[in-house]
Amino acid sequence: MRPLYLLATVATLLPAADLAKPDLAKEGDRWWSHIQVLADDNMEGRNTGSPGHLRAARFVAGEFEHAGLKPAGTDGYLQPVKFKVAQIDEEHSSLAMVRDGKVTPLKLGEDANLAVRADFAERVDAELVFCGYGLSIPEYKFNDLASVDLKGKIVVYLAGGPSNVPGNLRSHYSTRAERWKALHAAGAIGVVAIPNPKNMDIPWSRSTLSRLNPEMELDGESETPGYQFGAVINPAHAEQLFAASGHTFAEMLALADQGQAMPHFPLHAGLRATEHMKLSEVESQNVIGLLPGSDPALKNEYVVFGAHLDHLGVGAPITGDAQGDRIYNGAMDDGSGIASLIEIADIAKLENLRPKRSILFVAVTGEEKGLLGSKYFTSAPTVPLKNIVADINMDMYLPLFPLKSLAVMGLEESTLGADIRAVAAKAGVDVQPDPEPQRNLFIRSDQYNFIRNGVPALTFKFGYDKGSPEEKLAKDWLRERYHAPSDDLNQPVNKPAAAEYNRIMLDLGMRVADASTRPHYNAGSFFKRFEK
């Protein structure tokens, strides 16, 4: 405890407002202490369905209990989730390009990687058609699938989307389920994606290492009926696909990078694939805690704080890593967000906060497998879904430097935009919209399952100015540590800045929980259609 005389001295020296200022150094250390548990090697990278994930789930449940939250899962704090698992047997799988009867083998891992789904066909032999971005966006009368015959064909597309379509809308139509809906209707049987080298978060040499990881789906009906085949082509080796088409891949990249329309045309080549997979099933856990609201009527409504507990588990070491570290600890992705959940619950208890609406703390599994834990939670919610008024998602927000600016995904879509502006302004932090909509961050984390169910949502990154040293730190982090074993406890992190972020998130949650009306999507927002 702090000696009384010291408090008195401080009170005479500082203006009254400063007395209430949280101790960010202390809170940052406490936040980090949770990450030290979550990203410890003994959690084995918290892969969905692994014993390490279960240990982490029990740790979070214990912390929720310690913070005075009520159990809000189906089994205490836990909500078990069942998954179908498929893992490629690469040795017994193959891929080749077929042109004029000539078969050219493609090297898996180097030229291309096969997508993995439990219900994929074992053998596929089909013609290739290049379709620009492979997107259909009716609102903008944009259709890459018109005027080409796609019956029984594999659609080859460049990842990304037309620059005149707003990022969030483009992101929505780029999800696997939405994209496949249009492709399936056009008669396609599979897809080949080519990443745009300009927008690749991590280089091929690193991303290809994850191709042997198990893929998962929720147990139950497929959301992509008729989807038989998928592959990703290394953009450095993509030119060979175009050799007989009268076009080049370089030409398509140039058009895309200049924001111009790409033509659609048959590649006069096919792919022949044999894919063997090992199939199994696992169970994993969401962890859910409740801070009950204090208002007799509003307590039946819920503000969700969300983060994902799972990461990638144990996998291949990065080439050139002398220690051969195989554990993908996921300290920032998303140990940081889970630690924020715990920290916000702790502060709410320490400061005896009594929000009018209830606050639900939701730690989900299966994010890295395709936002599956949050998908399960929104399909089997433990509180009525229509009573969830907002989702504040905290995923890998990267507190690598002081918090001067917050980049907010979803800022323009709902009234939550005004809420985050108000609480950030109070903290002296700027707010900026998504600076890189082409990275699809709005659909790349769990908030998307809430959005699809009509719940206004936001997610965040630490913001920076273009060309600043902070930008370099963030970009270097993505290139070197994102989904790599080095996202571990031995990395420089700005703990007080994370504490400041936690405070802003808490303020945002409290503001929404105490407001007289619930948040809603703005009249012009595409996502308003999902409101119930």
Ligand SMILES: [Zn+2]
């Ligand atoms: Zn991740």
